Amino acid sequence: MVSEKSGPVTFSVRARVLVVAVNELLGNENAKEVKTVINKYVERHMPLAVSGVALDLSGMKKIDSSGIGALIEIGKLFRAQKLPFALFSPPPSMREILEKVNLHKSFPIVSSLEMIDPDANDTNASMPSSRIAQPVMTGSEEISVLKQAYEWEIDQRRQSEERYRAIFENIQDVYFEISLPGIIEEISPSISLISHFTREELLGTSLYHYYSDPAIRERLLDKLRAQERVTDYEIMLKDKDGSFVPCSITARLLREKNDETAKIVGTMRNISERYQFVESLKKSRIELEQRVVGRTAELADANRKIMQELLERRRAEKELRASEERYRAIVEDQTELICRFLPNGILTFVNEAYCRYFNRRREELIGASFMPRILEEDREKITHLSEPVTADSVVCVVEHRVILDNGDIRWQQWTDRKIFDDSGRFIEFQSVGRDITEQRGAEEALKRAKEELERQNQELKKIDKIKDGLLRDVAHELKTPVAKQVMQLELAKEMLDESGLAGKFGNVLRIMDESIKRQINVINNILDLSRLEEGGRKYKCEPVALDGLVRDVLAYFNPEITVHQIALSEELTPLVIRSDKEMLFHVFSNIVNNAIKYRSREAAPRIHAGVTLQSATARVIIEDNGLGLAPENVERVFDRFYQVSASADGTGVGLTIAKIITEDLRGKIWVESDGRGKGTRVFVQMPLQ
Amino acid sequence: MSSQRKTILIIEDDTDIQDYYRIVLGKLPVEIVCAGNGEEAFLILNSGKRIDLILLDAIMPVMDGGVFLQKLRQEQKSSIPVIPCSVDEKSVECLTQFQQFDHIFIKTQGGRVLQNIVAQKLGL
Incomplete structure (x- = not known):
């Protein structure tokens, strides 16, 4: 048996039949070449010393209307040589197509070479003795076949487009095409779901307006140039209202002849939910550590808001018009898992992402049920599969766990959609899923x-x-x-x-x-x-006129001041701060009380009170010319039960109380003295707010 | 005893303090009745006796001032004026949560202060 391979065609003679094998596909891309190769072969071997010709289609996986046109011409070529011609053992799917366009009426479809030449194995038989009918193909038949082939192809394309479009409509991400200099050439209307911009506002504008930092895009471009594609690349985009939206980008660089025509095509997803979880978790932990009593209501409110945001479901995606190829590209680039399956869980379609996720080849997945991969106790969540099919329960969202081959248990969320044919008959489920383990973990x-x-x-x-x-x-x-x-x-x-x-x-x-x-x-x-x-005291935050407050304190002690003939001087700048009036009264009355108690017994006693604004803080000073403090005692005055002398008329906790209150109110208190008998200055410094 | 005389109900568990009130307020033209806690006070109130003013201690056994006041206002719908009496302002918080008072008597303030408050309240 002699075999000769020329481009997409292999010629061999088995017994007395010329077997012309067309590999892979016969269509627009190679029909012309196939015809040329066969023509040349026929010319070179004229007259052909065989009893029949079989066009071997067993290796062919695809055909379109151009391919069917080529089949007709090849058949006519051999018929012109008066040789019986048949199509030999096409795969079932190919055979179905050929019959659909009525080609089998013009050219017999056979599964054994003996049907072309019954004496093929008898090398002594005379030739030609073909028994199969060889109808002649008329021009109108040829046109009819071609017309049907063309219509079949259109129908196939339409079905395919519908299928991808249906998948596309379930995708919650944003599709985009960006030129290398950053001009937005295409963006899906779903952009309005994650930002305040509409598609029309963005088209033709520069992407640099929407980056929180242009350097982020430069880094992304460098990565794309180096690796051709990026997956789940996190960036921060600036929205119309100036707020920042964290997004995840999955994109690839489509290189053309030069950079001018190269562009970036991909999808984008809003991941603020993911961010919010992490942020709110962090916040919650900090608050837990602080264990602040009395903030329960506030916290509960904050937490309720977070939970509410969690529960909010994303809205449905608007329809997007695009060609079949674009839909397909998007579907293949998706990080979302897409599959179609029958009510018993048998998969009929899975996308790349699905295969990657489960680390299985497509052939392993299709035709088998996904049920064994679902955690046993979660299987009852899939009850909707066995429910009677009605049009009003077309879409359904389900969350369940799956076990991966490595034993990992992951959470998934699936949006299942029931697919019906034109007559309203239920065909199968189509489902878009994503991994929500991270989100679930944060939620928990x-x-x-x-x-x-x-x-x-x-x-x-x-x-x-x-x-x-x-x-x-x-x-x-x-x-x-x-x-x-x-x-x-x-x-x-x-x-x-x-x-x-x-x-x-x-x-x-x-x-x-x-x-x-x-x-x-x-x-x-x-x-x-x-x-x-x-602790646990709830401090007020109210406007307090410090000058007035100090004046009130001095008035409160007026009887003692008068009795002890203390000379009072004031320098009170009008100053209003936000603080707790009652507690500050406590602070200053303790200080003034000390100034009176420890007044000078030798000289004429004096007390000076001052309120001043000092580099954005309020400062109160109470100064006396009284007993004063030895340097080693200056720091001790704030100790509990510290007293200058045992007989002193006090409890020894006044300044301790003043210090606790002042610091609780985010202020500072300190004491200065030039030594024993040289008076004391007490300072209180408070924030203005 | 004149029927014009106003009657003060003193609710106070400490009999020494009850006696003190009797002496101090006895100087005013008033009649005085005493109860050792909120429950006893209700027995007197429900007996039909006309009461013009109540001196109410905050912390008492059996029925304390807070429970008494709440019951007096909400169940009995009574509007008899009440003067809270206690050792400090902090202790009367259990009363001020039910209503505001224009006078509170702190027990260390002395008899003169108490007389003034009561006289003012009764319009004497």
């Missing part, structure tokens, strides 16, 4: 963090309530006996007055009166301190 972690935060807040609230009750009871127990002393002393005074003995007991009554007052003062201060040290 957020939920757990939120629950933990809530639990701790509840606990803290409970403790706080117990503590509040305890403090109230302690205060009540400590203060009631003192109140009774005040009352009894008052009654005793009256009785002594009435009996004319008041003068005799004057000193006793005065000492008792003073020590009771001091007792009240001690109890109040210690309770204040323990409340402050427990």
